[in-house]
Amino acid sequence: MSAPGRIDAPGQLAGRPLEEWNGAYSKVESYFHALRVRNKVLLGQLVALVLERAMHRSAAEPQRSATELAVEEMDHLVNAWFAQVLQAAASNAEMLSTRGRMALLLADMPGRWQDQFLRPGPWPDEFVLAMRDGYLRAGPNFQLANMTPRPLDLGPIATLTQWSRFPYVKMAATWILFGLLLVALFYVTHH
Amino acid sequence: MPSEPTISNPASPLVMSQIHRVRLGWRIFLFYSSAVLLTGLVSLLFADLLWRTGWSSSGIVLLNLFIVLFLLISLGCMHGVFGFVLRMTHDRRLTRLADYRSRTIKGVSTALVFPIHNEDAARVCQGLRATYESLEKTGCLSSFDFYILSDSTDPDKWVEEEQQWFGLVHDLDALGRVYYRRRVSNEGKKSGNIRDFLRTWGTRYRYFIVFDADSVMRGETVVDLVKLMEANPSAGLVQTVPALVNATSLFGRIQQFANRLYTPIFIPGLNFWAQGFGNYWGHNAIIRTEPFMQHCDLPQLPGRKPFGGLILSHDFVEAALLVKAGWEAWLAYDLEGSYEEAPQTLIDNARRERRWCEGNLQHFMVIWAKGLRGSSRLHLAQGIFGYLASPLWLFFLLTFNWMLWYEGQTGLSRITVRAFTPFLRVTATQHAFIIFVICLAVLFLPKVLALVYLAFDKERRRAFGGLTNAIVSALAETAFSALHAPLQMLWHSQFVAASLLGGGCAQWESQKRTADGITWTEALRQHWGHTLVGLIWGGAIWRLDPLTFWWFTPVMAGMVLSIPLSVLTSRVSLGQQARRVGLFLTPEETEPPPELAALRTGMAALDEEAAIAPPAPDSGLAGVVLDPYLNAIHVSLLREKRQNPDFARALSNLGVGQPEVRTLCERLLAAGPSHLDRREKLLIMSDADQLSWLHRQAWLRPSATLARWWQSQIRQYAR
Numbered sequence: 001m002s003a004p005g006r007i008d009a010p011g012q013l014a015g016r017p018l019e020e021w022n023g024a025y026s027k028v029e030s031y032f033h034a035l036r037v038r039n040k041v042l043l044g045q046l047v048a049l050v051l052e053r054a055m056h057r058s059a060a061e062p063q064r065s066a067t068e069l070a071v072e073e074m075d076h077l078v079n080a081w082f083a084q085v086l087q088a089a090a091s092n093a094e095m096l097s098t099r100g101r102m103a104l105l106l107a108d109m110p111g112r113w114q115d116q117f118l119r120p121g122p123w124p125d126e127f128v129l130a131m132r133d134g135y136l137r138a139g140p141n142f143q144l145a146n147m148t149p150r151p152l153d154l155g156p157i158a159t160l161t162q163w164s165r166f167p168y169v170k171m172a173a174t175w176i177l178f179g180l181l182l183v184a185l186f187y188v189t190h191h
Numbered sequence: 192m193p194s195e196p197t198i199s200n201p202a203s204p205l206v207m208s209q210i211h212r213v214r215l216g217w218r219i220f221l222f223y224s225s226a227v228l229l230t231g232l233v234s235l236l237f238a239d240l241l242w243r244t245g246w247s248s249s250g251i252v253l254l255n256l257f258i259v260l261f262l263l264i265s266l267g268c269m270h271g272v273f274g275f276v277l278r279m280t281h282d283r284r285l286t287r288l289a290d291y292r293s294r295t296i297k298g299v300s301t302a303l304v305f306p307i308h309n310e311d312a313a314r315v316c317q318g319l320r321a322t323y324e325s326l327e328k329t330g331c332l333s334s335f336d337f338y339i340l341s342d343s344t345d346p347d348k349w350v351e352e353e354q355q356w357f358g359l360v361h362d363l364d365a366l367g368r369v370y371y372r373r374r375v376s377n378e379g380k381k382s383g384n385i386r387d388f389l390r391t392w393g394t395r396y397r398y399f400i401v402f403d404a405d406s407v408m409r410g411e412t413v414v415d416l417v418k419l420m421e422a423n424p425s426a427g428l429v430q431t432v433p434a435l436v437n438a439t440s441l442f443g444r445i446q447q448f449a450n451r452l453y454t455p456i457f458i459p460g461l462n463f464w465a466q467g468f469g470n471y472w473g474h475n476a477i478i479r480t481e482p483f484m485q486h487c488d489l490p491q492l493p494g495r496k497p498f499g500g501l502i503l504s505h506d507f508v509e510a511a512l513l514v515k516a517g518w519e520a521w522l523a524y525d526l527e528g529s530y531e532e533a534p535q536t537l538i539d540n541a542r543r544e545r546r547w548c549e550g551n552l553q554h555f556m557v558i559w560a561k562g563l564r565g566s567s568r569l570h571l572a573q574g575i576f577g578y579l580a581s582p583l584w585l586f587f588l589l590t591f592n593w594m595l596w597y598e599g600q601t602g603l604s605r606i607t608v609r610a611f612t613p614f615l616r617v618t619a620t621q622h623a624f625i626i627f628v629i630c631l632a633v634l635f636l637p638k639v640l641a642l643v644y645l646a647f648d649k650e651r652r653r654a655f656g657g658l659t660n661a662i663v664s665a666l667a668e669t670a671f672s673a674l675h676a677p678l679q680m681l682w683h684s685q686f687v688a689a690s691l692l693g694g695g696c697a698q699w700e701s702q703k704r705t706a707d708g709i710t711w712t713e714a715l716r717q718h719w720g721h722t723l724v725g726l727i728w729g730g731a732i733w734r735l736d737p738l739t740f741w742w743f744t745p746v747m748a749g750m751v752l753s754i755p756l757s758v759l760t761s762r763v764s765l766g767q768q769a770r771r772v773g774l775f776l777t778p779e780e781t782e783p784p785p786e787l788a789a790l791r792t793g794m795a796a797l798d799e800e801a802a803i804a805p806p807a808p809d810s811g812l813a814g815v816v817l818d819p820y821l822n823a824i825h826v827s828l829l830r831e832k833r834q835n836p837d838f839a840r841a842l843s844n845l846g847v848g849q850p851e852v853r854t855l856c857e858r859l860l861a862a863g864p865s866h867l868d869r870r871e872k873l874l875i876m877s878d879a880d881q882l883s884w885l886h887r888q889a890w891l892r893p894s895a896t897l898a899r900w901w902q903s904q905i906r907q908y909a910r
Contacts, residue, residue: 030908094883101823136827139370143394147488153561
């Protein structure tokens with residue numbers, strides 16, 4: 001795995017230290033782990049595919065790290081694949097990414113279709129159908145209606161609700177407590 | 192765009208016939224008159240005792256307090272006595288009014304709703320799963336939809352709920368049958384949560400069944416509830432009597448045992464006088480949607496706390512409003528298969544009571560509302576006195592102590608005169624003892640009757656581990672209750688005082704717990720005041736009159752021993768030990784029904800997982816940003832939610848879509864979640880577009896530009 005037409009110096013790959021590519025490998029692999037691609041062979045292939053594309057860009061963009069290039073390639077690759085499978089326009093990358101990931105989950109890619117992930121078409125019909133029809137419904141169609149509270153006629157008692165507005169309630173309670181304290185003090189000192 | 196139909200007027204209920212009204216009047220008269228008669232006679236005896244030992248103004252206060260308190264315990268006793276008699280005979284009850292079992296529920300739509308607020312999402316989903324699977328076995332699943340209605344304000348809980356919900360629908364293949372919705376704001380708390388559901392989807396369903404976060408119901412019971420509603424078109428609400436289950440601590444198991452042994456005696460008594468004018472306890476009940484929407488949207492009460500504002504204990508009021516509108520509310524106490532869980536420690540229990548206390552005291556306003564049925568007012572009054580009784584009892588004891596002290600201060604010797612009732616040839620001490628014994632009898636008679644009822648039922652006897660075990664357990668439960676009651680008295684008095692002074696339902700700090708229960712330090716922190724009150728009060732009585740001190744020992748013991756009582760009863764190990772020796776066994780422990788067995792298996796697996804990897808702070812936020820699937824679920828739900836104009840408006844009011852949210856996202860990436868408060872995190876998590884953006888940025892940006900916290904979170908995905 002190296003950029004075409006280039007001979008690497010010892011300890012380097014695509015003109016960068018091996019350690020840098022190791023970091024890139026790790027990040028890409030982490031994302032595929034997060035997507036629950038658990039098969040090690042498939043995982044290795046996918047990461048290698050992404051890194052190869054990153055290495056192609058490596059010489060032209062020396063100011064950017066290998067990891068940056070790799071995750072960017074991974075993002076492009078995954079989104080392009082979503083666009084193909086879902087037959088959706090890739091104009092809004094974030095929207096497409098969300099829809100694609102949701103479709104992967106609903107189609108149970110981690111459980112049933114790991115080998116199809118990022119593979120070029122044609123894909124099995126069942127897989128394509130599961131991906132395209134997958135739609136997360138958190139509730140049935142809204143059937144909005146109104147509810148209006150009916151006032152309770154509380155009669156004269158309603159005036160009682162104003163009692164807490166009385167500004168001296170807490171103060172009066174404090175005075176009563178103070179008074180009780182004085183009574184107790186008097187009792188202790190006079191008996 | 193969804194249509195917006197308004198609710199049509201619900202069909203008029205079949206108003207209770209005149210003959211039934213008259214009979215209900217007689218039932219109420221008979222029931223309450225029995226309690227009043229008993230109270231009158233014993234109060235006369237008490238007044239006589241006061242007369243013999245010297246009539247005084249303090250004595251008049253004491254007598255009045257005695258009358259009120261004795262009336263309350265008499266009502267409890269009458270519930271037990273009437274219930275016992277009715278258990279032995281066959282009273283008029285909902286399940287006997289019409290043949291409901293032969294009904295079909297095909298084409299009848301019912302929603303099962305689970306309103307939750309920062310609950311353990313895993314437990315909620317396991318409970319839902321148990322009910323779902325049980326319902327599936329009835330073959331009637333297609334008539335039901337399930338809704339998790341979240342009001343959670345904790346960002347991590349929100350994500351956990353979505354994760355658990357998706358796992359559940361995936362496992363059950365129930366997408367389109369089990370739904371999840373989180374509200375943007377908590378307006379109206381639980382009743383607002385239900386109202387929001389009804390406004391959005393209510394007109395799709397003829398009935399809805401409300402569950403609590405820890406509720407489980409058997410499939411047949413759910414189907415029976417719908418059939419009961421179909422067979423009784425005048426019923427607006429049917430409340431089941433949930434059995435307490437799944438307790439593990441000693442306290443939890445004692446409460447559970449008491450619930451299972453005594454409730455079958457008390458509830459028929461309640462049903463005797465309430466009949467179709469029953470009550471609603473907030474969950475494990477079926478409600479007819481249309482009249483509920485028409486009549487039960489609760490108004491704000493005028494004024495401020497403690498009585499004004501949002502109606503907190505909404506359930507009683509909703510039942511009262513339904514009944515006021517001519518619909519019936521029944522207690523289906525003979526339907527088995529309805530369960531809930533109870534607090535596992537004394538402190539947890541008090542925490543829950545504090546919430547209820549504030550709500551029930553607020554009913555003092557509602558009770559006067561014009562047009563309410565008398566029976567609804569009785570339900571409300573009993574709820575109020577459930578908490579008011581404690582300060583009254585405290586006041587009673589203090590008044591008695593005052594009299595004792597005053598008598599000591601006068602230096603006069605006590606000269607007793609002959610009893611007012613000349614045939615009562617007893618000394619004053621014997622006279623007092625007779626009253627004491629009557630009080631004990633009134634308190635404990637229902638417990639004895641519950642055991643007698645058990646003795647006559649072979650199947651139940653076996654389910655409680657045999658009659659001997661049940662008797663020993665009841666004695667132990669009574670001893671515990673005697674120690675617990677003074678603590679409840681202090682707690683309730685404190686809650687009532689706090690509520691009336693407008694202190695409200697202040698947040699209680701979370702408990703320091705071990706796997707086996709609460710710690711000694713935590714118990715000391717919560718109970719030092721109770722212990723101190725017990726020591727000082729006990730010491731004062733001892734100084735006044737050592738003889739009286741011994742009469743007060745049960746009261747003082749509960750306070751003085753509150754710390755060890757709280758710690759030891761919170762112990763799971765002691766709860767299990769008691770179970771091993773056959774104490775506090777309940778039918779659901781000896782023969783677990785399939786729905787509970789399934790729940791326990793599911794929870795055991797989850798507990799193991801949680802023990803291996805307990806969730807870290809902000810784990811929800813990390814998941815919703817980094818995990819490709821959690822992010823997709825969350826964003827998809829938000830996007831779907833935006834289609835509802837109410838939600839879209841609420842999101843907009845929250846600030847979603849504003850440029851400030853992007854600034855917050857940048858701060859989140861650069862500095863980590865510790866630099867954002869909860870409101871800011873919730874705002875970011877409510878913005879679908881920003882979350883999609885965050886997901887890509889967190890993975891695409893060079894590590895050096897991300898906060899260390901993000902780098903460490905991303906490393907967790909590397910295996």
